[in-house]
Amino acid sequence: MTKQRLEVLSFLANADQPKSAKEIAKILSKKGVDQATVYRILARFKEGCIINQIDFQEDQSYFELKDRGDHHHIICQECKKVEDFKGCNYDNLVNSISKNKTGFAKITGHSFELFGICKSCLK
Secondary structure, eight states: OOHHHHHHHHHHHHOSSOEEHHHHHHHHGGGTOOHHHHHHHHHHHHHTTSEEEEEOSSSSEEEEEGGGOSOEEEEETTTOOEEEEOOOOHHHHHHHHHHSOOSOSOOOOOOOEEEEOOHHHHO
16 A cells, blocks of 8 residues: 555545545645546556445546445535435345346446435525
8 A cells, every 4th residue: 555545545534525536636736646646546446446436427537435335425416515315225126127127137236326406506
């Protein structure tokens, strides 16, 4: 574990919501970690199942540690505020899909994000 990897890991452990690679690189540049290194570390962490990569329907991905438990996100389409929520009835959904005749033999994971307008932006 290199110093740069520890910096990225520490940053993600203390993040209150998923962060983009650009956000991570901007903050960690002050600690001597360049942008290319951040991207390489994130790729390694994803391969090693240390982080989740999340798609918020933007031109960039967001990342968070996997140890935050099974949860999902609600994203404000106006201000980009992110809130976590638990409970997507994953087991029931997989059982229902498995009963249907699909072209898949096994479901190995899932991603579930909701989009809307937060209370602050609605005012």
